[in-house]
Each structure stands twice: as C-alpha cells, then as structure tokens.
Amino acid sequence: MFKKCMLLILKPLSFLPAILMMLVIFNFSAQTGDDSGNLSYTVSHKIVTFGNEVLQKNMEDWEIDEKAYEIEYPVRKLAHMTEYFILAVTVSLPFYVYGLRGFGLMIVAGLICVGFACGDEYHQSFVDGRGPSVKDVGIDSIGVFFGIMAVRICCWTFLAPGRMMERSRRRWERKRARQREREREMQRQRRRGR
Structure with missing residues (x-):
C-alpha cells in the first residue's frame, strides 16, 4: 500500500525535468540575437582554445578568433540538437515509466517535443534580432528523434531483461x-473411486 501511494505521488514528479528543460530552452530563446550570437561565439572560442592547448597547435590569437568564427554556426546548431535531445529524454522517460512504449512512445514524445520546437520558434519571432526558422525545427527534430531512440534503447537494454525474468517467473508460477x-x-478422483 505504501509503495503504491509513493508511486502515485512520485510518478507525476517524473515530468519535472522535462518542464525544467523547457524553461531552459525558453530562456535561451528569449535572448536577443546579439546575446545569442555572443554566447555561441564564446563557446566556439573556448572549444578552439581548448583544442589548441590539447593538440599543441600553437595558434596565434587571430587564428583562434578566425577558427571560432568558422565553427560558430555548427556549434549553434549542435546546441539546438543537444537541447532537444535532452528534452526528448526528459519527456520520454516518464512516459516509459507510465507504460507507454514502442511506436506510441515515439509518437507522443515526438509530438510534444516537435510541437514545443515549433512554439519556441514562434516565440523567437517576438525577440529582437531573432526570427522563426523551419530549418531549426528540423534540426531540433533530429535531436528529438535521437533522444527518444536513446531512451528506447537504454530502457530496453536495462529494463527488458528484468521484465522478461518477471514474466518467466509468473509463467512458471x-x-x-x-x-x-x-x-x-x-x-479427488481417486478418493471418489474407492
């Protein structure tokens, strides 16, 4: 009884990480175009600087700046995919816990995440220096697909053997x-036959 009550309380809380991730994405989208660009450039600059130190390329500062500018666009798009990968994981896991699996999980979690991506792009149309982009929704959708697939693979790999053992135990019982x-x-038949 206690276990059922705890599950009843805790299961709805399993959606909390998804809500928090949606807030993070919303806040990133609320940044102005300049702020967002500067953040992407800063991250790109740190990546190039780190690579320069690790690979001991001995690049000049202007070369680091130039490389950071070159990789800024891919870094920004990879950030889009990563955000939505994490969102898809945080959306898919609770549904998996509730018993939604297989194609149904892909449809429900996919519609929620891609719908959020569309809404987020619409939200950007109201932000200074930003605008909606169908291309970004497509990039976000790639992250969503891989996030859902990661949940399906991990859950199937780690949880399926336990479920299969439980089913075998019940079948044996x-x-x-x-x-x-x-x-x-x-x-009884022997007793009656006496």
Missing part, C-alpha cells in the same frame, strides 16, 4: 499452480 490443481483433481 501459473504452470506450477495448474500442475498442483491437476494433482489435487487426480487425488
């Missing part, structure tokens, strides 16, 4: 119960 019932019936 039912078989054993039928066998006991047959034995009892045979004993």
